[in-house]
Amino acid sequence: MHKLCLNHDKVIILIDSPAENPYRELINRLIKMVSMSDTLQPKQTPNLSDVAKALGVSVATVSNALSGKGRVSASLISRVKEQAARMGYVPSHTGRALRTGRNSVLGLVLPDIANPLFPQIAQAIEAAAAAAGYGILIADSRGNVSLQTEAINRLIEYGVDGLVIVPRLGTRIADLDIPVAVIDSPSTPGNTVAADHWQGGELVGQHLVSGGHRKVLLIGKNPASIVQNDRLGGIRAGLGKQTEIDVLWIEHHEAEFGKGAHLGLNEKIASGTTAIAAVSDVHALRAMTELYHSGYRVPDDVSVIGFDDLFWASGITPALSTVRMDLPRIGEIAIASLVQAIEGKSESRKGPVPTFGTSRVPMTLIARQTCRSILSSSTSAKGL
Incomplete structure (x- = not known):
C-alpha cells in the first residue's frame, strides 16, 4: 500500500499496489509527478x-x-x-470594473430563442457589443410575460450595465434602474430602434401590385403583435384600394379548428386569390407546404412572399421571396444608444434610452422565385 501526503494536506493517495501489479510502474510515475508538482510555483500573470x-x-x-x-x-x-x-x-476585468464602476457586460432578453429570427438578432447584438468592448448575457422569456420579468430581474442581479430587450409581443417595458434599449417597432412606445416594418410591408404590397395581383391573402400569427400589425398595415398601404384583401390570423384559426390545422388555402385560391403575403418566413413556409400537399405549384398557381429572410429562405425550392431587416445596423444603433447612456454621454441613465441615430432602419425587398407577374404580355407592354 502506497500512501502519499503532500504539504498542506493538498493530496492524499492510497493505492493498493502489490509487487505483481502490472500497473506498478505507472502508479510510481503518477506519484512522482504529483510529488514534483507540489514544488512547482504557479506562473505569474504579467500585469x-x-x-x-x-x-x-x-x-x-x-x-x-x-x-x-x-x-x-x-x-x-x-x-x-x-x-x-x-x-x-x-x-484584468476585475480591476477595470473597480476603476469604472462598470462590468462591461450587457444583458439581452429575447422572446423566443427557438424562433430562427432571434438567434440572428442575438448575433448582430453580440457583434456590435463586442466592437464596443462589452460582453453579452442572453436570457429567453419563451414568450411568457412573467418569465420576461424574471429574466430582466435576473440579469440586473448579475450586474449587467444595461439591457437590450426584444419584448414579448403586446408588452411594454417598465422603467428600470439601468439603461435599456428596446428593439420592437417604431410605433412601440419607448422603442429605441427597429426595422421599419411598415415600410417593409409597403415594399411587399408594391411588389405584388406591380405583378398584377389584385386579390391577396395576408397571413398573421397574433393580432396583439405591434410588429405584425405594422407589417400588415404597410402591405395594405402598398397594395392600395384597388386590391381585394383578406386577412387570416393563425391564432384565431387554430383556436377554432385546432393547433396545426390546415389554413384553408384551397378555398382561398378557388375564390380567386393569386398571392399570399405572410408576416414571417415561417408562416410563408407553412403556406407553401400546405399548397404543395394540395397540388398547387408556387409560383405558377399562386405567389407567396414572407418577411425576415431567415437563413434557409434562399435554400428551399423555389427560393422564397421575402423582406430583409438590416440586423447589423439595428444592433449598432441599439448598442451605441445603450453605451451612450451607460458611459454618461446621454441624459438618459435609467430606463429606455433615446436613439443614437435613426430609430427606423429601412428594410430591403429580396425578390427570388416564389412570386411571379400575372400580367398579360399586352398589359405589360402598355405599362412600359
Whole structure:
C-alpha cells in the first residue's frame, strides 16, 4: 500500500499496489509527478507594471495606450500592444470594473430563442457589443410575460450595465434602474430602434401590385403583435384600394379548428386569390407546404412572399421571396444608444434610452422565385 501526503494536506493517495501489479510502474510515475508538482510555483500573470518596466515607461502610459485614452503617440501605442502580446498580458476585468464602476457586460432578453429570427438578432447584438468592448448575457422569456420579468430581474442581479430587450409581443417595458434599449417597432412606445416594418410591408404590397395581383391573402400569427400589425398595415398601404384583401390570423384559426390545422388555402385560391403575403418566413413556409400537399405549384398557381429572410429562405425550392431587416445596423444603433447612456454621454441613465441615430432602419425587398407577374404580355407592354 502506497500512501502519499503532500504539504498542506493538498493530496492524499492510497493505492493498493502489490509487487505483481502490472500497473506498478505507472502508479510510481503518477506519484512522482504529483510529488514534483507540489514544488512547482504557479506562473505569474504579467500585469501593467511588468509591461511598463519592460518598456521603460510609466504604468499610466501603458494603461492609456491599451485603453485608447490620454495622449499617447501611435508608435508608442504600437510598441505597448506588441510588448503586452509578447508577454501574454491580459487586462484584468476585475480591476477595470473597480476603476469604472462598470462590468462591461450587457444583458439581452429575447422572446423566443427557438424562433430562427432571434438567434440572428442575438448575433448582430453580440457583434456590435463586442466592437464596443462589452460582453453579452442572453436570457429567453419563451414568450411568457412573467418569465420576461424574471429574466430582466435576473440579469440586473448579475450586474449587467444595461439591457437590450426584444419584448414579448403586446408588452411594454417598465422603467428600470439601468439603461435599456428596446428593439420592437417604431410605433412601440419607448422603442429605441427597429426595422421599419411598415415600410417593409409597403415594399411587399408594391411588389405584388406591380405583378398584377389584385386579390391577396395576408397571413398573421397574433393580432396583439405591434410588429405584425405594422407589417400588415404597410402591405395594405402598398397594395392600395384597388386590391381585394383578406386577412387570416393563425391564432384565431387554430383556436377554432385546432393547433396545426390546415389554413384553408384551397378555398382561398378557388375564390380567386393569386398571392399570399405572410408576416414571417415561417408562416410563408407553412403556406407553401400546405399548397404543395394540395397540388398547387408556387409560383405558377399562386405567389407567396414572407418577411425576415431567415437563413434557409434562399435554400428551399423555389427560393422564397421575402423582406430583409438590416440586423447589423439595428444592433449598432441599439448598442451605441445603450453605451451612450451607460458611459454618461446621454441624459438618459435609467430606463429606455433615446436613439443614437435613426430609430427606423429601412428594410430591403429580396425578390427570388416564389412570386411571379400575372400580367398579360399586352398589359405589360402598355405599362412600359
